[in-house]
Amino acid sequence: MNLILLGPPGAGKGTQAAAIAASRGLVQLSTGDMLRAAVKAGTEVGKQAKAIMERGDLVPDEIVIRIIDERIGQPDCENGFILDGFPRTLPQAAALDKLLADRNKQLDLVIEFKVDDAALVERISGRFACAKCGAGYHDKFKQPKTPGVCDACGSTEFSRRADDNAETVKNRLMAYYKETAPLIGYYFAKGKLKSIDGMAPIDQVTHAIERLLAEVAA
Numbered sequence: 739m740n741l742i743l744l745g746p747p748g749a750g751k752g753t754q755a756a757a758i759a760a761s762r763g764l765v766q767l768s769t770g771d772m773l774r775a776a777v778k779a780g781t782e783v784g785k786q787a788k789a790i791m792e793r794g795d796l797v798p799d800e801i802v803i804r805i806i807d808e809r810i811g812q813p814d815c816e817n818g819f820i821l822d823g824f825p826r827t828l829p830q831a832a833a834l835d836k837l838l839a840d841r842n843k844q845l846d847l848v849i850e851f852k853v854d855d856a857a858l859v860e861r862i863s864g865r866f867a868c869a870k871c872g873a874g875y876h877d878k879f880k881q882p883k884t885p886g887v888c889d890a891c892g893s894t895e896f897s898r899r900a901d902d903n904a905e906t907v908k909n910r911l912m913a914y915y916k917e918t919a920p921l922i923g924y925y926f927a928k929g930k931l932k933s934i935d936g937m938a939p940i941d942q943v944t945h946a947i948e949r950l951l952a953e954v955a956a
């Protein structure tokens with residue numbers, strides 16, 4: 739099954755992509771995570787993307803399209819994948835259509851997360867992640883089971899994202915409404931779009947997604 743999770747910054751795309759990838763044996767493809775890894779590694783792409791991401795603007799289409807094109811071609815994606823944060827512009831969506839068609843793959847479902855702006859800011863300001871394995875947490879909504887210890891790998895080191903500050907969040911939200919929200923109409927017109935209430939607690943959102951996936955599989 740090949741899915742897209744579509745929604746504003748902080749909507750819960752990464753949280754749900756990780757949960758669904760684990761339960762369904764799918765690969766999570768987060769362009770944000772891939773770009774952050776490139777920045778950390780100091781690659782050419784990372785050098786181009788660093789300042790753009792810190793401002794909360796979108797990285798040029800050709801860079802992210804190339805990254806996804808290469809990644810989707812790898813063998814572990816054969817069983818299916820969850821795109822988390824891609825596509826984010828109409829040209830990216832058109833490029834995805836083409837690269838899927840070229841590989842005889844199809845898109846099964848696009849899940850849109852509906853979340854109020856005020857909740858997004860609260861979610862982003864409280865977010866942190868395990869510095870070793872990347873597992874995501876929140877100061878208020880998702881603390882590790884043992885405080886200070888990652889549930890997934892036992893590490894005691896955590897980090898916060900450079901773009902998770904009030905000023906950058908405003909810019910990221912603007913980029914979402916201007917560049918990404920038009921994709922809702924794009925996928926609705928293709929009959930691929932389903933929307934979920936992203937304001938619900940994390941477990942309930944996971945159940946809502948599982949119900950949608952069961953409907954699609956039936």
Ligand code: AP5
Binds near residue numbers: 745798877901
């Ligand atoms: P990216 O990393 O994709 O960031 P984003 O879209 O801004 O989304 P986030 O990762 O901030 O939010 P999320 O929806 O994953 O929420 P999460 O699950 O973590 O992109 C970063 C940057 O990279 C972009 O600004 C751009 O520069 C560049 N980029 C990436 N892709 C690109 C592309 N395709 N084209 C161009 N540029 C690109 O949840 C947030 C917090 O809330 C967590 O702490 C979580 O625990 C908590 N939470 C989650 N769900 C709930 C819930 N239901 N209730 C309560 N709390 C919850």
Ligand code: MG
Binds near residue numbers: 753768770
């Ligand atoms: Mg994310």
